[in-house]
Amino acid sequence: MDDAVTPARLRDFLEDVRVLAQAAQSAHPEQEPGVAPLLPLLTAHLGLDPRTFAVHTLELPVLRRVDTDVAVAAVVGEDPAARLVGVGGGEQRMHMSLSEILQHAGSWPGQFPVGPVDYHRAATGPSTSRQTVAFGLHLWHADGVPVVLLQRRASMRHNGAPVLEVLCPSDDVAGALLTRVRAEMDARSTLRGQVVTFSGSPFDPGEAGVVHVPRPSVPREDVVLPAGTLERIERQVLGVARHRDALRAAGQHLKRGVLLYGPPGTGKTHTVRHLVGASPGVTVTLLSGQALQLVTVAAETARALQPAMVVLEDCDLVAEDRSLTGGTPVLFEVLDALDGLAADADVTFLLTTNRADVLEPALAQRPGRVDLAVEVPLPDAPGRRRLFRLYAADLPFTPDALDAAAEATAGMTASFVKEAIRRAVLLAAEDGRHVGDDDLASAVQEMTGDSERITRSLLGVGAGADV
Structure with missing residues (x-):
């Protein structure tokens, strides 16, 4: 029992600690000179x-x-x-x-x-x-x-x-x-009327920040969609903004959710860029990938700085991911953010997805969050002809060569057409001459061949494309 801590020994120990602390404090300089x-x-x-x-x-x-x-x-x-x-x-x-x-x-x-x-x-x-x-x-x-x-x-x-x-x-x-x-x-917000995206890692939130991007300029005629499709999208996104006063006077809500869905490479992002460029003065927040985790902050910012637009790209990629709080899936957090806005808030939530089937169950569980869902399909023959003419710009291809390329690329995406034009120019450049019709035909033939099956997939062309 010699090692037992008696009250007397405990008092002695605590007194020693007090004396040591006082000595340390007195030895510490009150302040450095100056x-x-x-x-x-x-x-x-x-x-x-x-x-x-x-x-x-x-x-x-x-x-x-x-x-x-x-x-x-x-x-x-x-x-x-x-x-x-x-x-x-x-x-x-x-x-x-x-x-x-x-x-x-x-x-x-x-x-x-x-x-x-x-x-x-x-x-x-x-x-x-x-x-x-x-x-x-x-x-x-x-x-x-x-x-x-x-x-x-x-x-x-x-x-x-x-x-x-x-x-x-x-x-x-x-x-x-x-x-x-x-x-x-x-x-006094510096974000008002600007186009921004959010950056940062959820593992290091102190390094999160705002990245400002120039507002894109995509003319309406450069958006190739089936007849009437762009008009419907513009009416819901841009038309509501133009007629906000009339809608409010009639007791109609302004907040809206628009979903663009379809295969990769068909022009969903291109359409978004057109809408952003056609909305001068609107505060736009672009979220994609892990940045979708910041949708609640984006919604709060949009509410404060309206008129505003929140673009959520490729929502299907995080449909099942959990939010930063570890609770509900990110997709449900997106829909809750939509629902949390006042009806008269001039805010657009613009969602894009390659897999509408992944989002549909969640959207069905929370009806009314998305007011308009529009398919952006693979371009048909007239659409492909327009795309070849658009991406050819001032290059010296004949109309017949462009039409032939369009006919030979059934089932292809807008991304495929853009790459075909670039490859034709590259083929001619390697031979040290100006590009011509034969180069376009060679590029299309090369890209539709069996050896480039993976290339087509990476450009958004489905496995069942008719080539």
Whole structure:
């Protein structure tokens, strides 16, 4: 029993630990020469010890970092005496809340001193960017009340989302400020009227971001679909936008879901590009692949920045995948996002799929989410003739050669026709001469031969194509 811990030995041990902690604290420098401690600065600004204040926190969508910076700058900028300071302390800052930073700064003044502001440059358009605050403290007065706001680009404890934390003597003022920031984000959004796609890995949400792309320009005459098909699609997507006031006055809903389905390579994406290009001023979000997991963020953004369009390409590829929360399939999350919009929201959800049979059961379980489903089929003979003329452009092929190529490519896709024209040009270039009818015939013959069965498949041509 000699090893038993008696109350007396426990008291002696705890006393030794206390003495050791005091010795360590006294040995730690209060602050490095020339470095200002954080706590006195905030105390002087707020008039009281900041550790006695409640911290008001606002977590924002990870893909609206730039809008957050723009909004904060607008709110803080109303005080000409506003200051922006940084916080030292290395990566530990990113894993602590503001209240935790203040507590540590009180116990160890040299751990989180006043330091330089961290900045991050982020895109605001296809060729423009903005320097945003990645980690910094704003000190200013709102209606005469002192305010401290911590702005951080991303916090891994908040799944990579930008976070604002406010210290203020008045809880009402703090709450109103955060509400104001949200309103300014929508009013001043750099995403409004732009075409964007979302990037980033679900395993590293802090690196998610917005990629701006130029708005495409695809003339209507360059979209080759069966007669009446494009007109139906345009009426639902573009027509509702043109007549939104009349529809609202008649009590009709504006939100709409449109599904384009058909084999690969038939022109679904081409049609989408035409619709996006024909919608100037509309905020467009393009999602495909794993980015479809971000459909809820896209829907929230579309609601805030309407008129808007959310394009969801190849939905069949993630029909059974689970969402980031591990709950419902991504496809159901897409449909729930559609259902969550107000009826008068001028938002289009445009879905494309190569496998309508995969989506149909889910759509049937949630009726009313998709208002129009349109097949984009393999081009018929007149369609193929139009496609050969379209992709031939100014190349010196005769009408008879183009018609012959169209007749020889029954069952082929628009992608196949485009590649046939390119290959004809390549055949001529290799021989050092201008392209002609014989090159087109040779290209079609080569591509429809048995040796290129896999090529045809990769261009979207089905196994049963008549060649």
